[in-house]
Amino acid sequence: MPDVHSLVNEFVIKLQKRQIEGSKTTAKLTAELLRSFISQLRLPHSNQAGALIDAVKEVGEKLITAKPVELAVGNVVRRVLHIIREEDLSITNAAVGGLNLASESDDDDGNDEYDHPVLSASAVAAAARSALRPPSLQTLLDDMPHSAANPHTSSSGGDSEGKSKSADSLRRKLKHDVIEAVNELIQEISTCHEQIAEQAVEHIHHNEVILTLGSSQTVKEFLLAAKEKNRSFRVFVAEGAPRYQGHAFAKELASSGLQTTVITDSAVFAMISHVNMVIVGAHAVMANGGVIAPVGLNMVALAAKRHAVPFVVLAGVHKLCPLYPHNPEVLLNELKSPSELLDFGEFSDCLDFGSGSGSPLIHVVNPAFDYVPPDLVSLFITDTGGHNPSYIYRLIADFYSPDDLVVRRKSAS
């Protein structure tokens, strides 16, 4: 146990110190951390799902407050919570539906037991996903099962020895299933680039000019996938001040054989009329279809809108955030060190507080992100396909449970 806690603490410190950058790595690390946390967690006999959810929420809260601006952390925590709820639901269904089945197989080899419910759990999950359960009444009712599941397990456990054994196995099964599903999530996060890149051919056509800003791994793989399919096109890369990641990005593209042009951020408006499509990455996608993206993208989006150029945002599902940008928990921006903009030494005489009024005359603001409102976005391409901004809230309903929108322990209960 202390081992997990120290792992959590270490991760928290890394997040606080801003040592982990990039939403994909953060998401993956968070999922892996939660997996090891769940696997080492000892569950009580009763109300396992509830206990699990509480425990995950506790860790989740810590992680989220460590770096509130990194929404991917919260997203993954919520995804895991959703997974627990789903698995719990499917197990309860299985327990209710096949109590006799459980007692039968109890005599058999223990392995059989797992196979069947695993199938059923994923089947239920798949069914729920395909049916696109609306986040309304049913999900609200879904909250009940773990409180309602208690009497089931406890009553069935109390009946006979065999049944208590089955409860025990159920318990192990829940954890097992959850870990299985979290593994899938990790898999999903790590393959999201390929999933998105597969769709590249449908969007990039011959002799097109694509504009992008800064650097994004997703965009790079997307473009390279199109290139592999022998599409010939040109890429304009806006350098992405103040970090100028666009320079390195252009180099990477050029070394892969793509015709690349580097422009300054301020030249975007001048160049946009040559462009057929803007393809950019995102930091997070909010529930209303708005995008939190590297600074400068709002300007690009406005320019694209003005010239009716499609503005396409690539985002893995882990970047979908179930919150709205006006939520108080959402920290839309992070102000980084001014030293990225200008050299401290050169300006040190303007920052001398020993003379004058003592208040700084120069204030350097270096925001990391921009908010692009949904009406400027033409299309989202996620690993599940292309979507309209207005469709995002539905997508979110697939992946998150509305109960988890606020990841905070109720201090009273």
Next chain:
Amino acid sequence: MVAKKGSRGGAAGEDAGEELSRDPLQAILLADSFATLFRPITLERPKVLLPLVNAPMIEYTLAWLESAGVEEVFVFCCAHSKQVIEYLENSNWLNQPKFSVSTIESYNAMSAGDALRLIYEKNVVHGDFILVTGDTVSNMPLTQALKEHKERKKRDSNAVMTMIIKQSKPSPITHQSRLGTEELFMAIDPKTKELLYYEDKADTSKGTLTLDRTMLLDRSSISLHNDKQDCYIDICSPEVLSLFTDNFDYQHLRRHFVKGLLVDDLMGYKIFTHEIHSSYAARVENYRSYDTISKDIIQRWTYPLVPDIQFLQNSLTKLERRGTYRASDVGLSRSAKMGPFTVIGSRTTIGKHSEVSNSVIGEDCVIGSNVSIDGCYIWNKVNIEDGCRLKHAIVCDGVTMKSGAVLEAGVVLSFKVIIGQNFVVPAYSKVSLLQQPVRQDSDEELEYADNSSGNIEITSVPNTTDVLEELNTEVGGAGFIWSVGEKGLEEEWRHSVAPISADRLLEIIKSATDELDTSNEESNILPPSGELGIDSDNESDDGRDDHAHFEKEVEATFLRAIHENVEEDHIIIEVNSLRLSYNMASTDCAGALFYAMMKYAVDTPHDSAGELLKITNGVIGKWEKLLKYYLPSLDEEIEVILKFEEMCLESTKEYANLFSQILHLLYDKDILQEDGILRWESEKEQADESDKVFVKKAEKFLQWLKEASEEED
């Protein structure tokens, strides 16, 4: 001793090379500044635990060391060591998985040198280590600097230390860095980055620096900087510790150790510099740097060590517009105004119509209504009642300010002081519940001494009420206003949190220009390049001035020569050097020297004109050779005559009647030649009648001369 030192140093050096790869990176953190600049606050709490933007200073240092990859930190505690250790025990630092913090306690260390000697005895440091003080705020990555240090060390085992520096321009007016320290001069080899010269106490009034000539012997160039700030972050090899042990008189890290190494040629140890550009590093040395660094933190130069990012122990605050940070549970009245660059800690309440700007307010403070706070640092649990006005002050924990009290700029209120109703605390005063210890001596060593034994000294202080001014207790005040330090009020403004007032700046500018003028007169320094343009406008003025100075100097030299019996050759050398430094022609030398002689002659007591002539004869006779040396051509001779003429007219009128005789005398002595005198006459022919006075006086002589020459023909 020397042999021992050598062998030990060598062995350590070899070991270091091999051990570097596996040794954990160690750091020594001195949790004591061994200075008294933060008094009276530091009498009650160690400096490293003082809050800097609502988190103790040591938190910044430790958080930085941890993120920079340091694995083992030795915290050296001395003054108030119990408090530091207790603090660390209650914090999370002692049980971090990959970051071990251990404390070393001492009761009698009086300086950084003592501390390092003690650490050396403990034998805990094995490889290269980082030496910092517990008041360092930085976000620099150490990897690059460490790599450079290790590579240099491999090539040259004498490269024992790498000093981190950062560009920061000092104020041209006060000659003070933005951190309130003196202007720092460094000479650095631009190629190897070796530090050659370090002077933080340079006399700026004179405007001169003396560098050792040997510096340039084997280097093509050196660069001299005054715009570099010493970050007080050093990467040291283990030899540094043994060096401190061997040189037991090293106390101060910079004043003794660095300067000592730079001066010492015998051992050949070298110090190198590493300049950081994009990252931040600074040390809270005095109140001014406390102010500056706080503002840098609020402006996020220290990112990620900023208030809205929760590194350890600080309360979570949220960044809002215009650089304000507010904890979520601040009770801010609707009509209260929160100005720019302000931090307000959790559970603090601010009443109606109060205004806060450019300030940091801690936790659990209660601020009444109609209070105005500007540029202040208010720590925790402070109670400020209605209508108080605070400007550029530091207010420590538990202070109560009764209604209507006023703090003027630069005030420091130490712990739990109570300021009475409507009391006005004068500018730059320091108020504490403790009485001011009597400073026995201003000697530096003693300064260290009384700092380290803070507790003992307070009790032993005799009750000298004449220097202690009790606050007006009748309105409920409590505390003593300390009398200003021995440097006097004059120096207080330099180091206080308050910005230097415009009047003061004007004063400084004025005195600086005065100094510049006088120094120009005295030692003829070329003015700084920046001011050359202005001077060139009135060069003629200067030229005349210079001339007069030159003459005076020559005269002084000549008089000295007479009184001290200096040989002629020496006078010639001296006069020549004067001539070069004043950029004068050789004719001026002749004139000046002649003037000096005549002046001397006329100054010698005499009764009549005849006697004067005799004296003059004697003087010229004696220094004939000298004068001749400066009269190689006719031009100089004419100059001498013109000079003589001028003297007769202006300064020494006694000669006026003797003009002809002396001219004759000079001719006799072969100092003036016939051609010269005649040329003078012809030059004068075109002049006004008034100018011809002396030509007429010398008419006879001239006539005689002409006849003589004709005869010869």
